[in-house]
Amino acid sequence: MARVLQPKDREVTAERLLDSSMRNSYDPNVDVDWDAPLVEGKGFLPEERVSLYGTALWDRLTPEQRIELAKHELGSITSVGLWTEIVLMQLLARYAADLDPRSPHMHYALTEIGDETRHAIMFGKGIAKFGIPAYGPPRAVRVPAKLFGAAIGGPAMFASVLVVEETTDRLQRSMLDDDRIQPMIRMINRIHVVEEARHVRYAREELVRGLESLSRPALELHRLVTAVVAHTVMDVMVHPAVYAAVGLDPREARAAARANPHHRESRRWMAEKIVAFLTEVGMIGGPTRRIWRHAHLL
Template sequence: MARVLRPKDRDVTAERLLDSSMRNAYDPDVDIDWDAPLVEGKGFMPEERVSLYGTPLWDRLTPSQRLELAKHEIGSITSVGLWTEIVLMQLLARYAADLDPRSPHTHYALTEIGDETRHAIMFGKGIARLGLPAYGPPRVVRLPAKLFGAVIGGPAMFASVLVVEETTDRLQRSMLDDESIQPMIRMINRIHVVEEARHVRYAREELVRGLTSLRGPALELHRLVTALVAYAVINVLVHPGVYAAVGLDPREARAVALTNPHHRESRRWMAEKIVAFLTEVGMIGGPSKRIWQKAYLL
């Protein structure tokens, strides 16, 4: 039985988040030195989180190729993150349109849209500064997402947002104090982590509030949608094109990555906190739980 959480009054929470937004906000145009050169020899993400780490293919790569692969993988993850930020803005705008415009709860939803706009621009500038392609998700994911953005709301919307935000958040947090990572990437991560902490609290409380009366087939539908989003997003974070950038066959390398126990463990590690929360509140369970298992998130 999932523990019943009792979120505080939504406007009380929103007032606190609005106050925090005023006191702890960043401007990426000012707070990141986009003209600073990359530091030679510094990494782009922890080696043990690169999808091929620990495989024979990884062993064949030179140190410079490993750095290059890590750069392309963080660029791919960032590209998907940028795309999800834009989808989230659409969801929040539709959500806020039906709220009381006088409410602090509404004001925070609109504030979050502003945050996400800056984040998307920041990610785009970061990808450009690294000289990387805009990988992003394939059309097979982009097209259903348009339908998702148009019709899905309530608990499935907030749970899906949390899956995306909290999985990437854990990877970013692991780099904040890592001196071996490029300073620009660490600063991008710092800005995103600080501001996303507010977004996560807002979404978690609204999810719990929406679950109070959800039962039976309706609950299973929201569970299913969330599981499908989790499966789709985790599977497109690393674009096959990143392998071609270091001279590997994309199909072979992707097949190796998907069976790599280190990569599977990284997936579980990234999703560990949000999976625990969603299980606790009852959003992971029933037949759709197998989808989480197939994505190696459980």
Template sequence: MKGAIMARALRPKDRETTAARLLDSSVRNSYDPLLDIDWDAPIAADKGFLPPEKVSLYGTELWDRLTPEQRVELAKHEIGSVASVGLWTEIVLMQLLARYAEGLDPRSPHAQYALTEIGDETRHSIMFGKALTRFGVPAYGPPRLVRRLSPLFKAVVGGAAMFASVLVVEEMTDRLQRSTVDDESIQPLIRMVNRIHVIEEARHVRYAREELVRELLTVRRPMLELHRTVTAVVAVSVANILIHPRVYAAVGIDPRQGRAAALANPHHRATRRWMAEKIVDFLTEVGMIGGPSKLLWRRAGLIG
């Protein structure tokens, strides 16, 4: 299995070497959103909130009916929905990381970086919360069922499935955020929020990717299928909850009609697949996508 081959190439000391480098990078390239973002800057009247082609209804009949102002408003609510789901997943991740760090030697750079990442995620959550407030959009977050099932997920997930699930969430949203950082048609505040998140999240991705590869050294086939299934369920869930149906009500569209149109929209399905592309390639390479659970990825349109 490729995952095992990759893991064998990582010597035990590599874990601490990587962590030490990430700690050094954290010192040199970290931000305080309360100080580094001008939250009082005016909202630019001539800027958007997402590239139009990334809005879920782009290219549909419903999109054609919207005025330019309504299209901007829908994009604002959609990026707000993505941010509020991202905020919620950051808090879940902090709980998982705290539990993971509890079993580590606190003297090790590896443990200290896990704690550093918790600090990063705390700042990110505050940053997303302030952005939602600044743009005047609801904290949509995940649906009630996902919130109710969250304690069960947090209680049982660990090992390879935990790191793979973290990567799914972080890398899917990261790809969307990267597409806005250098786009001058996007609101400056969104670009700055996304720039901070992308820079700091790159360290988290490196940490999780290497740990996932190491975890796969000890995973036997029956447990591998379980880890694959958990990861697939998380990926499908995340893809489905990023855009809350209530965003469509902000522009006078019935939420059920809007969601149905989005899910049937080839442009939106292509966007979902594009957001998942990099993490799908990596998880396939290390053996975390395969077996019966691969069908879940395919049915969700995240792989071809």
């Protein structure tokens, strides 16, 4: 099994991450100007990342409708991200409960929970500011996720966390210096990108450590869980109801988005870095590769 990351001592890493957290963290209540008006004509997503971009339905939309659709798609992605942040906090709390409370490794797990709490509040305030629904994942995903949160751990937990964090991170990074995008969104993204970089480092190293002792049957189980999570999360990021906001039939528009080669490429692009990492460390392989292909992530 290939290894691209040689895990260093976990306490050394944790101390470095704790130091970085003290030196470079944000308070969204202070660092985001929530009272600032949105800038007329600025977008909410790069047009090429909107699910209908390049389709006949997209061609029928006015420039104003395209901006409105992007706003609702961003709101849907954000509300799914908010929900996953809360699931992650539950996973981390259960993980931290079994760690030595004297160790920096445990202290950083708790620090990350604090970061995620602020992120969830920041996302919620953003959705409220934009005046859009909190779409979130459907009940069919929320209910099984409770079982996932209570039962899963080890490599599948960290790999699933990385899929969510690194796919949204790539989208957010692409907007940091994009003058087409609302300044408030760019600031929210900047805060999240800076703090998530530490979370990614922590999770990547823990994933590699956890893989060292897995048997082949256990590895296949963790691969399966991770693939199902990746497929599910990517599928629910854009809620069908967003299309109704611009007068489109949700069923017709969702079908068009699913078949849209531009949208499929966006999904693959968002997941490109984490898919490469998970492949190299052995978490993508065997029969479950079909799930990743079906999700248009390979």
